[in-house]
Structure formats: structure tokens, C-alpha cells
Amino acid sequence: xxxxxxxxxxxxxxxxxxxxxxxxxxxxxxxxxxxxxxxxxxxxxxxxxxxxxxxxxxxxxxxxxxxxxxxxxxxxxxxxxxxxxxxxxxxxxxxxxxxxxxxxxxxxxxxxxxxxxxxxxxxxxxxxxxxxxxxx
Numbered sequence: 001x002x003x004x005x006x007x008x009x010x011x012x013x014x015x016x017x018x019x020x021x022x023x024x025x026x027x028x029x030x031x032x033x034x035x036x037x038x039x040x041x042x043x044x045x046x047x048x049x050x051x052x053x054x055x056x057x058x059x060x061x062x063x064x065x066x067x068x069x070x071x072x073x074x075x076x077x078x079x080x081x082x083x084x085x086x087x088x089x090x091x092x093x094x095x096x097x098x099x100x101x102x103x104x105x106x107x108x109x110x111x112x113x114x115x116x117x118x119x120x121x122x123x124x125x126x127x128x129x130x131x132x133x134x135x136x
Contacts, residue, residue, distance in 0.1 A: 023047025074112035081105040
């Protein structure tokens with residue numbers, strides 16, 4: 001999947017849900033070893049959190065709440081990328097099995113980072129406008 005700057009919130013909901021499903025499937029492929037179970041527990045939590053927190057961001061009651069939730073989505077996607085990197089570097093699963101999901105995790109990090117930055121700058125400009133109105 002390519003990064004699309006004009007994706008709708010519904011498209012991103014579907015994309016983050018598909019990501020969570022892919023993480024769940026990858027988790028099933030991890031070996032039943034101490035290492036495999038430890039990573040499985042971590043990656044399923046962070047990978048599914050991407051979708052759950054994005055949905056929560058879409059229901060935000062304020063811009064500040066949206067900014068906060070998008071920041072969490074970015075962090076969870078980045079954490080998932082870390083677990084995927086550990087799987088790759090330790091050769092727990094084949095690159096072919098993990099790399100497409102790692103690429104998607106990094107794309108979601110980039111999308112959420114851009115959304116976070118955009119929403120924060122809109123919030124700052126709205127605050128500046130309010131302060132200007134108060135002073136006049």
C-alpha cells in the first residue's frame with residue numbers, strides 16, 4: 001500500500017484494521033518458544049492498538065483529544081515496527097513473511113506523524129487567532 005495524503009478517515013480505519021489483522025496472523029506464525037511468545041504478546045498488543053486508537057481518534061470530542069490519540073497511534077505503529085525489526089534481525093521468521101508488514105507499519109507511522117503535525121499546527125493557529133481576538 002502506498003501512502004496517500006488524501007485518504008479519508010474511513011479508508012484509514014479500514015487500513016489500520018487490516019494492519020491489526022495482519023499482525024494477528026503474523027503472531028500465529030511465531031514459534032512457541034519463550035522468545036516467540038514474548039514477541040507475540042507485545043506485537044499483538046501494539047499492532048491491534050493502532051486500529052483501536054485510530055478509531056478513538058476519529059471519535060475525538062476536541063482537536064486536542066484528536067492530537068493526543070493520533071500521537072498514540074503513531075507511537076504504537078512505531079513500537080510494532082520495532083518488534084517486526086527484532087523478528088527480522090533475529091531471523092525468527094523469513095524476511096518475505098515480515099517485510100511487507102514492516103513496510104506498512106512504517107507507512108502508518110509516517111501518515112500518523114503527518115496527521116499529528118498538521119492537527120497540532122491547526123490547533124496552535126486557532127489558539128493564536130483566539131488570543132489575537134482577546135487582545136483587540
